[in-house]
Amino acid sequence: MSSPARPVFLDLRKIRLPLNAVVSILHRITGIFLILSIPVLLWLLDRSLASPEGFAQVAAIIGHPVGLALLLIGLWWLLHHLFAGIRYLLMEFGIGEDRAGSLRTARDALYAAIFATLAVWxxxxL
Incomplete structure (x- = not known):
């Protein structure tokens, strides 16, 4: 018996992951970004507390359009990681483990993070 022919080349752009897989991958990525952002945030905190000039420098960095965009992205990282983490805690208690429940909680976590980010922003x- 010969085995079925295996694909030689997979085009990853054509693979469509389900929403719960996307939320899971985003949870891992946001966790990495949050860990990597700690030194930058500590540097900003240290600089802002060092002197009035340091505080003004940090305020200028954060007030710049690029700084504001990074702040918005960082806020979404934090809130997405929070809501996806709550989703996984609920799954530990058996909530949302079936296929439909998993898709529903993934969608809810994604939307909650987006709406909470916009509300906080x-x-x-204002």
């Missing part, structure tokens, strides 16, 4: 701006 608008609260900071």
């Amino acid at each position: 608008l609260g900071l701006i």
Whole structure:
């Protein structure tokens, strides 16, 4: 018996992952980004507390459009990681383990992170 022919080349751009897989991958990626952002955040905190000039420098960095964009992205990283983590805690208790429940909780975690990010961002701006 010969085995079925295996694909020689997989085009990863054509593979469509289910939403719960995307949320799982994003949870891991945001966790890595959050860990990697700790030294930068500690440097900003140290600089802002060092002197009034350091505080002004940090305020200028954060007030710059690139700084604001990075702050918004970092806020989404934090909130997505939080809501996806809550999703995984619920799954440990048997909530959302079936196929439909897993898809529903993945969608809820993704939407909750987006809406919470927008709500916090608008609260900071207004």
